[in-house]
Amino acid sequence: MLKVGILGGGQLGRMLLQAATDYPVETAVLENDPDCPAAPYCHHFTKGDIRNFNDVYSFGRTLDRLTIEIEDVNIEALEKLAQEGVVVIPDPSVLRLIKNKVLQKNYYQEHRIPTAAFLITQSRAELKDHISFLPAVHKIGEGGYDGKGVQIISDASAIEKGFDAPSVLEKKVQITKELAVMVAIDQKGETVVYPTVEMCFDPLLNLLDYQLCPAQIDEATTLRASTIALQVVKGFQSPGLFAVEMFLDQNNELFVNETAPRVHNSGHHSIEAIASSQFDMLWRILLSLPLGSTRLISPSIMINLVGNGATGQTCYQGITDVASTPGLFIHQYGKKISKPGRKMGHMTLLGPDPNELIKQVPFLKSQVSVCGKIES
Numbered sequence: 001m002l003k004v005g006i007l008g009g010g011q012l013g014r015m016l017l018q019a020a021t022d023y024p025v026e027t028a029v030l031e032n033d034p035d036c037p038a039a040p041y042c043h044h045f046t047k048g049d050i051r052n053f054n055d056v057y058s059f060g061r062t063l064d065r066l067t068i069e070i071e072d073v074n075i076e077a078l079e080k081l082a083q084e085g086v087v088v089i090p091d092p093s094v095l096r097l098i099k100n101k102v103l104q105k106n107y108y109q110e111h112r113i114p115t116a117a118f119l120i121t122q123s124r125a126e127l128k129d130h131i132s133f134l135p136a137v138h139k140i141g142e143g144g145y146d147g148k149g150v151q152i153i154s155d156a157s158a159i160e161k162g163f164d165a166p167s168v169l170e171k172k173v174q175i176t177k178e179l180a181v182m183v184a185i186d187q188k189g190e191t192v193v194y195p196t197v198e199m200c201f202d203p204l205l206n207l208l209d210y211q212l213c214p215a216q217i218d219e220a221t222t223l224r225a226s227t228i229a230l231q232v233v234k235g236f237q238s239p240g241l242f243a244v245e246m247f248l249d250q251n252n253e254l255f256v257n258e259t260a261p262r263v264h265n266s267g268h269h270s271i272e273a274i275a276s277s278q279f280d281m282l283w284r285i286l287l288s289l290p291l292g293s294t295r296l297i298s299p300s301i302m303i304n305l306v307g308n309g310a311t312g313q314t315c316y317q318g319i320t321d322v323a324s325t326p327g328l329f330i331h332q333y334g335k336k337i338s339k340p341g342r343k344m345g346h347m348t349l350l351g352p353d354p355n356e357l358i359k360q361v362p363f364l365k366s367q368v369s370v371c372g373k374i375e376s
């Protein structure tokens, strides 16, 4: 039986492990927190730092295959493991490229992939030289996630908000929709593309608020989005499961924003709404099995359950009230502590009419919540 390791033990690792139960595979997780969401579902749990060379290297040495659930891992250790014969998916070179927004933007430009016009800045002070380029979005090269590390610089008065580190200064796009396309590519280079999804972000938390599949865009735009996503992923020359995020603007133009080299929040609906979920698909890639089908089973809407209120022992509210809703699937991530803004679970609602699904969002959001209970 193949031994497969996952770097990171969050909800993505947990859902990946849930899908592993269908396959003959021995699973291992490396993560600092033994109480993490993935820990109860793997065969072997190793406590360790995914950013530390020695921890990643000694974890990976005993494995046949290795994957990630978060990009912020020790790439040098993965490179060494790959040289020694461990199959690392995605290839460490892709992680190196994607981890750095400057390199990632250069990659899109070199591969003639449509992306918003940009400049590279080395310091905050340099922003003063680019006033004519504003309004723009300043994105720190390394270390940003979930909108942290992104600042809108509308005019000269906002320069203070910029980053004093190597960053991308990207033209502000008049976004009408944010889209994502997942692409799976196996070890032989075969590919499948998932239906395009539409994402709506919470403007305050900068986290995905809800996601609709299929995206409500015309056929020509859907085709263009799939073609662009495939082009992005093929250029990486690495097997894996990738989520390509894009902006659609007022002129119906598409711009690639960024790519996640792993299972992704924009693909959670695939558990119920697509023949082969993103998690099932990644196992097929890891285990050298034929790729699955990305056929749509039903339109769906996916809502993140994000912690609000106090930090404390996790307390889900309202779940029993909505649990009988036909076509609703609720996922609780098993995190012991809820914090404001922390991803604690998600709900996927299936139904034939996307417009009817959107109408359900305010109701579901008003019914279900997650907060932290402070022990007295």
Ligand code: ADP
Pocket (backbone or CB within 6 Å): 116, 137, 139, 144, 145, 146, 147, 148, 149, 150, 170, 171, 172, 173, 174, 175, 178, 201, 257, 258
């Ligand atoms: P992160 O990697 O932290 O998720 P993103 O680069 O995806 O950061 O940016 C976060 C959000 O900021 C996007 O989802 C989008 O709403 C907004 N944004 C990013 N780049 C632009 C842009 N060039 N024009 C307009 N809005 C943008």
